[in-house]
Amino acid sequence: MFDLLSEPIRKYIRDKRWEYLRPIQAAAIKKILSSDEHVILASRTASGKTEAAFLPILSKVDFREPGVKVIYISPLIALINDQFQRIEDLCSYLDVRVTKWHGEASRSLKEQLIKNPSGVLLITPESLEAMLANAPQNARKLFGAVNYIVIDEIHSFLGADRGIQLKSILARLKPLNSGKASVVGLSATIGDYAQAKTMTGDEANTKVLLDKSVKEVDVKLRYHLSDGADLPIDLMKNLYLETRDHKVLIFPNSRSRCEEVAVKLKKLSDRVKGHPYYFSHHSSIHKELREYIETFAKTNVRYPFAIACTSTLELGIDIGSVDMVVQIDSVQSISSLVQRLGRSGRREGEKSKLLFYATNPWSLLQTLACLDLFDEGYIEPLRPAKKSYDILLHQVLAYVKQFSECDFNKLWENIHSNHAFTDIEEHELKDIVAWLLETNLLEKINGQLIIGVDGEYIVNSKDFYTVFKTEPAYKILHQEKPIGEMPFSPQLEINENLMLAAKIWKIIDIDHKASKISVIPASDGKKPAFSGNGGIVHSKIRERMLEVLVAKKEPAGMDETASEALRQLRKEFSGFGIECLEDDRPVLYKDSVVQLYTFQGTLVNRTLAFFLRKLNISFTYEESDSSFVFRELSQDLPTVLNEAMRLLPNLHAHISADLEENPSLLAFSKWGEYLPIEYQCELLINKYYDFENASAFIERVNFVRFT
DNA sequence: GACCTGCTGCGGCTTG
DSSP states (O other): OGGGGGGGHHHHHHHHHOOSSOOOHHHHHHHHOOOOOOEEEOOTTSOOHHHHHHHHHHOOOOOOOSSEEEEEEEOOOHHHHHHHHHHHHHHHTTTTTTESTTTTOOOOHHHHHSSSOOOOEEEHHHHHHHHHHHHHHHHHHHTTTHHHHHTTTTGGGTTTTHHHHHHHHHHHHHHGGOOOOOOEEEESSSOOOHHHHHGGTTGGGGGEEEEOOOOOOEEEEEEEEEOOOOOHHHHHHHHHHHTTEEEEEEEEHHHHHHHHHHHHHHHHHHHOOOOOOOEEEEEOHHHHHHHHHHHHHHOOOOOOEEEEEEEEGGGSSSOBBBSEEEEEEEEOHHHHHHHHHTBOOSSSTTTEEEEEEESSSSHHHHHHHHHHHHHTOOOOOOOOOOOOOHHHHHHHHHHHHHHBBBOOOHHHHHHTOOOTTTOHHHHHHHHHHHHHTTTSSSSEEETTEEEEEHHHHHHHHGGGGOOOOOOOOEEEETTTTEEEEOOOOOTTTTEEEEEEETTTEEEEEEETTEEEEEEEOOOOOOOOOOOOOOOOOOOOHHHHHHHHHHHHOOOOOOOOHHHHHHHHHHHHHGOOOOOTTTTEEEEETTTTEEEEEEEOOOOHHHHHHHHHHTOOOOOOOEETTTEEEEOOSSSSSSHHHHHHHGGGGGGHHHHHHHHHOOGGGGGGGGGGGOOOHHHHHHHHHIIIHHHHHHHHHHHHHHHEEEE
């Protein structure tokens, strides 16, 4: 393979003293150099995917003619900054210019590129959106000669609104260079290759190159039952002893818990004069502090450290290799587990090390299920987008802004040929455009659609370029230096103490006008409160939990208390006599209380809850064990579910009544509120609920009674 | 108790 590469690239490899090419690199070189087909490169973390894409692309592309030749698209600014150094290093062998283009990148360098377009461009989807909408003339000048579009961490776009937007942007780029650019997608965690291929818009000519080799994982499972809001002290002490001499990432699943873990570990360390390198890293920590932590982790070789973090440290940002990954209570998805495990054992021949703590039996069971699925190489498929009317509406505004004016037929031609919207029909676009005209987001002059009076505010706001929502928050400052931010809550009051950035603070001033809170150091205080929605657990994980629950086999890696907790939970359920894992579901009858364990994913349960509400049946739902508790059930469960199915033919009427009563149901969608009401209903049905799988569950479920 | 992601144009100021 080496000989196929161009001389400067071969020199790069010699200078790096690579003894051999990784399997994914060899395969990618062969494929990319021999064809112009789109490719998806799927291979575990730290397997050299970036080079797998760029070595052959840089060998093949002729950079002498003007114009940007390669676009690299990343979901994160931090990843662009990281990859910039690697790619620039590579490109220095070819005298090719690399330019960063995102909201925090240098404007003068952007302007230089527009004056004299060439080389490789690293950019975010939102920056592409902004360029297409605001300065289409720049986009034409820059992208007329693009040969390759590399999409990093492509799984982070799949199954998400941001992915539909990216698809649409790729479709809008096509006419600028007569569609001659090939797409190369990179990821370590793709569960559904068919869906990954749809990103390119040409599934038939998209090939997947897959390196299935996996790292061995060394797993230890511990159990410390928690009765209250805080983590048990014996868990914290054990965690301290296990991690004090190592470089570790700790994933406690919430920002609030990150603070708790970082502060408590630091206190334990202080007491015995241990190292001071305890940090917390999540979205509410100020950017500069986060960057400091990342740089510390990457460049420090001498000292052990512990970073309590959320999914901010899950994607490909390079913080080097850690000795161990700690997970406190279960992950919500296998994809997330794979990414987190990939942060340790990155060196050749090294194992990944995972230390897991459960604080309740269901979290232990969920982890065992996830590890089981992980061993099989399973990654949950993402829900394919169906009728994304909200993103369509956003892209309609973007198209009209990009074109300045266009008639309906031109708009329809563009939407119709856009692979993000293959399931949208002309009459649907007509309805939505008519509604946009009625609400003054669009206007029609001489048969031409233009942005309307109220639309101007929307498309000219800096909030226009994203398809996801963000909550307003207060800035937290110490001596005018920003530490982080928090959403306003009753917790934020003068003289209250709280944790942030692994330190404890006392609030001394609140400026509501400027949304600023001043703090000074303190020695004791509470965990911060953040508002958020948990993740979505896939039905496959819940089904596997049932399987592990009724199995006899003792899973490996558990300590004695964990084993005992599993034995206990298995004993509780041994009386049910589950025979068919797919259909049988336990129902516990105790006095007048009925508890149904569905072992279904979050979306199916959410849909079942919708039915129960509509039937005026009172219940409580518990996400951790996926169960519904009924305290005054007057009919038996099969009758109830039969009635639920009878609601289906009138679904729209029920949903629209719900929406009228509670418009915040649409809060999950940033652009949904601008849709006509009947399309808002469709959006709820397609994106928020899962009627297909809920109905299938109702039809096949067989209640296994236990008293 | 429950994750994350991104951003323009322009006016006005400071600094070399």
